[in-house]
Amino acid sequence: MATYQRETRVRAPLEDVWAFHSTVDGLVALTPDWMGMRVESIVGPDGERDPDVLDTGAEIRASVRPFGVGPRQRWTSRIVERESGEGVARFRDEMVDGPFARWVHTHSFFAAEGGETLARDRIEYELPGGAAGRAVGPLAVVGFEPMFRYRHRRTKELLED
DSSP: OEEEEEEEEESSOHHHHHHHHTSHHHHHHTSOGGGOOEEEEEEOTTSOBSOSSOOTTOEEEEEEOGGGOSSOEEEEEEEEEEEEETTEEEEEEEEEESSSSEEEEEEEEEEOGGGOEEEEEEEEEEOSSTHHHHHHGGGGHHHHHHHHHHHHHHHHHHHOO
8 A cells, every 4th residue: 555644843742633633523623624524423332422432433524625626535544543642542443435435544642842733744645457457656746745645734734922
């Protein structure tokens, strides 16, 4: 699988960065308007609709229509892992239905010096189309690099003192 990774330092405590990224409000705030995202539904692991925290087992159904062009693309992700400990927190979501053959997104947060947080997004992905999709997979970064650049810049804008 192809991989993409981006990280940034945020001048905010780990607890604040972790809490913000653990909610659907954080997801919405960090998605650029040009993606045309709509959150269709969120169901918690216990069946609760619109849970406060995206915990292990939560499922998010959304759709995007980048730049308002073409039909809406449906996307369903499930939180498959969530853990936090001394100075580190992370969660992983996997696309269970959507435009990629495979998409695994690991959100990691590390306490850093001076009360800062290192935030890291790591994506493991595979385009549809078998061998042809794998051959051009590394080029897909061109499509989602601007979104992750926005996510990291916006995280800083919203959380830094």
